[in-house]
Amino acid sequence: MKEIKKLIDIVLSCSQAETALLDVPKQSVKEKKFIQGIELGYYISDEDAAKDLYNASPNDVRYKMLKHRVKKKLFNELNYVNAEKVTANFVRQKEIQCNSLIYQANIVRARYEFDLVISLANKALALAQEFDFIDLKVSALELLTLSYAEQGLIKKFTAAQEDLKLTMQRFVNEREAVSMFQNINMQLRKSTKTRKEFLPQLPLLIIQLEKLWQESGTFSAYYAFYRTSIWYHELEGNFKDIITITVDALRLVEQNKINAHRFDLTYNNFIMVYAHLRAKQLSDGLMYAQENLGLYQPSTRNWFAYMENYFLLAVHARRYDLADILLQQVIENSALQTIPTIAKERWMLYRSYFRLIYPQAAVPEGEANNPYLLSLPEYSKDKLGFNVAILTLQFIYLLERGETEALLYRIESIKKYVSTHLKDAFSLRSKLFLKLLVLTVTEDYDAVACRTKGEALYKRLMETPAPGDAYAEIEIVPYEHLWDLILQILAKAEVNLKVRSR
Template identity: 85%
Template sequence: MKEIKKLIEIVLSCSQAETGLLDVPKQSIKEKKFIQGIELGHYTSDEQAAKDLYNTNPNDVRYKMLKHRVKKKLFNELNYVNPQKVTANHVRQKEIQCNSLIYQANIVRARYEFDLVINLATKALMIAQEFDFTDLKVSALELLSLSYSEQGFIKKFTAAQEELKAAMRHFVMEREAVSMFQHATVQLRKSTKTRKEFLPQLPGIIEKLEKLWKGSGTFSSYYAYYRTYIWYHELEGNFKEIIAITVDALRLVDHNKINVQRFDLTYNNFIMVYAHLRAKDYTDGLAYAEKNLLLYNPTSVNWFSYMENYFLLAVHAQHYELGDILQRKIFDNSSFHIIPTIAKERWILYRSYFRLVYSQATVPEGEANNPYLLSLPEYSKDKLGFNVAILTLQFIYLLEKGETEALLYRIESIKKYVSTHLKDAFSLRSKLFLKLLVLTVTEDYDAEACRTKGESLYKKLLDTPAPGDAYAEIEIVPYEHLWDLILQILAKEEASTKARTR
């Protein structure tokens, strides 16, 4: 039932005909009733459909035959879908169109209508060459070679054969590159343990992928190299390497070294801005972020994702006025509701942090009741990547309020979190910073004592680079900036205390 329901949804949404599937000829009354029943939600199970149509159960041969006929007709309808309705992706539309032309050419080939084969295969070849569909280029050239051979066109046959041999060589290398990329993908998407074990193999794989791309020159080979390269260096935290390949990709596009039609500029610029953030190259990162913002539709999920990196760049660069403008754009965007719940929670966390470092930040009135997320648990699996951020935010809020008893409780939670969850080397920055928080309480909130005794931890923090993306806790505001803020809070409180006692 699920398979038929999916097929009906696809055919109805992508059909060439305005009236859709129910007007397909030679459908029996029961077939139409069956399809309509599923489409309208009357049949959600085989039991319901079999009972209504035949007053029987799903094992009845009549019902089984009905399902078989309908499924066969649904799959047949996929031959007539409108590519523009199948997907908004222009490249995928052209791929479907090219495949359709090759399918049609193979049909007329079976009737030995080689003039028609040449006409259709030539059209397919033009699309395949424009979009660098190597596999479809091979198929089109094979059809042309056959047709020229059958018709005795020696010069055309010879030219097609030479082109086919080159395309085949490139295709073999491309398929090897794609296979290697797929193998890397399946390994990297398994458990963290598998990912860590597989990482040492990636430099060798990347080297082979680069050779395959340079040998074949095809887009798919480049894409396999490009994505694997980015993935590896992201996991290893080598963000300057990612900046280098994304900038080089733009050069290759400008020089037509890779297919302009298929290269995803929105992804490239997203990862470029993100890499600048992680590499702490804020000046160039902000310049790229502003320059490329127009590539993203403000009503799309991609725009919100891009704005996260843009906003964080502004915060890390301490360009707080720009940060305030950007966070207002986010929360004032009428499409904010379309983003996933976890993304909305991130933005609320970002805004809470932004209030710490920029007191003039624009914040809705209702949020003042729980400005620093005090209701959130100190640790939860659904907040992975944000647990240190939440702990820190709550700690600073209580510090500002002078809630010493509550801070003592938080310190125990922080110690427990450090001993339980920050054992690996990639957690060193978070571990060092949380130790500074603990020091704040153990030194009885003495600003100068905290500055002096925390100096060695602070220097280690400065010298410790951010870990790779796969393992990192998110630093919404750099820990160094937060430590400076904490010392300022302590100094301000000491000055207020002295003023009151005079």
Template identity: 50%
Template sequence: MQEIQQILKVIVTSSSKGYLSNYLLKGKSLESNFIGGIIHNEFNSDGEAALKLYGTDQSDVRYKMLKYRVKKKLYNSLLTIEINNNDLAFQKEVECTRLLNIARILLRQAEHQLAIGLCSKVISIAKEYEFNEHLLSAYEIEIAALTNQTSLKVFTEKRKQYLEKLIVVNLEKEANGLHQLAKAHLRGTVKVRKTLVKELPAIINRLKQIVTEANTFETFLSLYVTSILYYELIGNFSEIIKITEDAVNNLNKGKTNAARFDIKYNAYILIYAHLRTKEYAKGLVFANDFYNLFKPTTRNWFAYMENYFLLAVHAKQYELASVLLHRVRSNTSYGIIKNNAKERWQLFTAYLFFIAPSSPVLEGFNYQKFITSVTEYSKDKQGFNVAILILQFMYYLKKGDTEGLLYKIESLKKYILTHLKDTFSLRSKLFLKLLMLTVTEDYDAQSCRVKGAKYYQKLIETPTPGDAYAEIEIVPYEHLWELILETMPK
């Protein structure tokens, strides 16, 4: 069942609107009922499907054969579906793949002229979109076909083109391989990431050499994404701004393939980098300018809104943050985002409740229920564990719950000793010490301000670390400390 659900998801996401209804759901056959039932969530397991369709369980041989037929039909449909126009480059890439497959069949059947004719179409598309690997394959088929033709001159010219393109494609493959190597290491442990940081400068230098040699979109893309990955790891977001702005300039000058370049990803990274460099005003201008690039019905829109919301909060524009949160919470496509993304929005809502509780968007939000139900520490919430601890502490502080605060102090001490031992955790460690000070100084705001001055000053002087290691500051710690001092119960 899961495999069929995944294929259907790919077809629905990739194909032209209505493809399934036009080609797979005709009539009232068991196959169409089976597919329709999955799409409309009438059943989510083999047991439910077998019972609905045959009045039996999933071990029924008739149900097993039905699944086999449907699975085969769906896989075959992936070879023939019309890709939607939202991703024109992908549409053209799929078209090249199909034409090359047909050309190989024709070549096998000795229909050389027909094969060459299809390769000509592939060559035209591949040159426009810089699909050099497809271009190389087309040259390869042409050469095989021309081997059986009489014109040695044409054969020699095509072979020369093939050999030139072979060098380029090999460079592209090397560049792509270097990027994949870096990306794979990024998913490892913190220790693995630290090793990667040391190796990345050499990888980037090699990528720059490859770009100089090949000068293709694929080699540029490998350098572009790997460079962003590296500077994100070391926390140099100013360099990321430069990379994204240079990319747009080159795009406007026609130096980058406009059909292939992902302007939405570039906008997303540019906004995020401004958040991390604390250029909030400039970042908000960009965030507003690029807003219409993203469709509200997509996950990318929700991801973009996270950075937009955080920019507003960090800029202390809480009214704007409330408006953005309302857009997210009222979006009818909210259900499409993953659970961890929903949890982040819940966390953002809770922080906004603390700093701007009178905002209309917070009506109906059960702050107490959220605080008491959220897990204190889990790998699922990696990047937000400190944010959760802080929120829980502020909840008890706002209530004036001395007993609860004494308990939380022990939790904070334990967390610091266990999880905040590295230098990249210094900001979080300093802020948690400031929080503990509120209890030891008996909730006296003036005393906390004086006794906490050294921690606060060091907090200001400590930059945020690279994204590879950092806990997310939903509200800057400096802003939170001022808010806590202002609202501290007497």
């Protein structure tokens, strides 16, 4: 039942004519009633349909034959879909059109109409070459060599045969690259432990993928090399290398060395901006982020994801005026309610941190009594995520309010968190910063003592690079900036205490 339901949805949404499937001459009364019943939600299960149509069980032979006929007709309808309705992806539309031309050419070939075969195959070949569909180029050239041979067109046959030979060699290399890429993708989608174990194999695989791309010159081979390289450097935390890869990709597009139709500028720009953030190349990152913002529609999830990196670049660069503008654009975007819950929670956390470091930020109505949104949802207790960010936010909130007893309790939670979750090398920055928070309490909130005794930890923090993406806690505001803020809060509290004691 699920398979038929999916087929009906595809056919009705993608058919050349919206009523093609339900055209009376094509359907028996039972078939039409069956299709409409599923489409309208009357038949949730086989039991429902069989009972209504035949007053029988799903094992009834009449019902089984009905399902078989309908399924066969649904699959047949896929031959007549409108490519533009199937997908909004322009490249995929062209791929469907190219496949359709080859399918049509094979039909007329069966009737030995080789003039028609040549016409259709040449159209398919032109599309395949324009969009670098190497597999479809092979199919088109095979049809052309067959047709030229049948018609005795020696020169055309020889040229097509030579083109086919070279294309086949490129196709073999491309398929090897794609197969490797698929295996890499599968391995990296497994658990964090599996990814870490697989990681040492990637440098050699990347070298092999680069060679296959250079030998084939195809987009798919390049894409396998490009994406695998980005994944590896992201997992290793080599963000400057990612910047080099993304900038080089743009150069290759401009030089027509990779297919411009198929290259995803939105992804390349997204990862480029993200890499600038993680590599702390903030000025260049802000420039790229502003230049390419127009690639993303404000109503899409991609826009919100892109704005996260843009906003964090502004915060890390201490461009708080710009960050305030970007944050307001996000908050005022009505599509904010349509993004995934975890993404909305991240924006909630960003807003809380921004209010902390930029008190003059606009405060949405209803939040004045909860300035740091301490009613945050409980995040995963796993060491990856936002745990340090939430612990830090709540600590600074209590520090500003001078709630020493609550801070003593919070310190115990922080110590436990450090000993339980921050044992690995990739957690060093978070571990060092949380130790500075503990120092604040153990030094009895003395700004001078905290600055002096925390200097060694602070220096180590500044010298410790950010870990790779797979293992990193989110630094919404750089830990160095937060430590400066904490020292300011302590110094201000001491001044206020002296004023009150006079």
